Amino acid sequence: MTARTTGAAGMLAAVCVAWSALPLRHGGLAGMFLAVAIACALLSVARLALGRSPDEASAYLNTVQQSARSVADLIRLCPWAEVMIVAVLALEAQHPSPPWHTGLLGAALLAYLFACHLAESRSRLAVLRPQAPLIAVGLGLLALAAGAAALPSGKGSAADVLAVLAGVAAVAVAGMVIPV
Numbered sequence: 001m002t003a004r005t006t007g008a009a010g011m012l013a014a015v016c017v018a019w020s021a022l023p024l025r026h027g028g029l030a031g032m033f034l035a036v037a038i039a040c041a042l043l044s045v046a047r048l049a050l051g052r053s054p055d056e057a058s059a060y061l062n063t064v065q066q067s068a069r070s071v072a073d074l075i076r077l078c079p080w081a082e083v084m085i086v087a088v089l090a091l092e093a094q095h096p097s098p099p100w101h102t103g104l105l106g107a108a109l110l111a112y113l114f115a116c117h118l119a120e121s122r123s124r125l126a127v128l129r130p131q132a133p134l135i136a137v138g139l140g141l142l143a144l145a146a147g148a149a150a151l152p153s154g155k156g157s158a159a160d161v162l163a164v165l166a167g168v169a170a171v172a173v174a175g176m177v178i179p180v
Contacts, residue, residue, distance in 0.1 A: 002122055006048040009115035013041035013084060016108050019101075020092040033091040040084035047075050048119040081116045085109055103146030107139065137173050141166060 017037045021030075050072050061069065092105055114128065121127070128135070148162035 002051070002119060005115055005119040006045065009048055009112060009119050010041075010045040012108060012112040012115055013044060013081075016088050016105065016112055017041050017084070017091075019105050019108060020088040023095060027094065030091060030094040033087050033094065037084055037087035037091055040080045040087055043075060043078070044080035044084055044116065047078075047080055048116065050076060052076075081113065085113070099146040099149035102149075103142055106142050110135075110138070110142075134173070134176060137169070137176070141169055141173065144169060 017034070020037070021034050088105070088109065092102060117123075118125065118127070144162060144166045148166060151158050151162065
């Protein structure tokens with residue numbers, strides 16, 4: 001199960017990085033964000049593949065084993081998935097893209113975060129069942145935002161109606177999330 005979820009997270013990370021890089025820009029800042037996103041994607045998959053730190057005492061390990069454990073602990077320490085998401089979003093912002101392109105990237109990033117969570121916690125997909133309504137509403141808000149951004153703006157336009165509808169939906173989601 002863990003190898004499958006780690007593989008799924010790796011595939012989603014690759015898709016997110018590639019999708020945000022399209023169309024390719026050769027500017028210095030875009031190249032830097034692409035390099036950071038690729039490195040963080042690889043390190044986040046390595047972190048998932050390493051799993052939790054073993055509980056055995058390191059005093060009995062030789063120098064090579066202690067060095068390997070230190071490198072593995074360094075990989076486990078940093079939040080590579082979160083840094084990858086920031087780099088991917090910065091890379092997406094480097095070029096003009098249609099709203100549906102950014103909306104699909106948002107859905108893929110959400111799927112990547114869920115795959116990372118499932119791989120780290122070694123849980124099944126059923127663990128997310130209680131959050132299914134909030135996930136569905138969040139994806140609906142993502143679709144509303146992409147739809148509102150795709151419509152031409154103007155006084156009294158459909159984009160204004162969608163913006164109001166998205167605001168009402170966001171308030172409803174906040175009401176669902178706030179504990180009573």
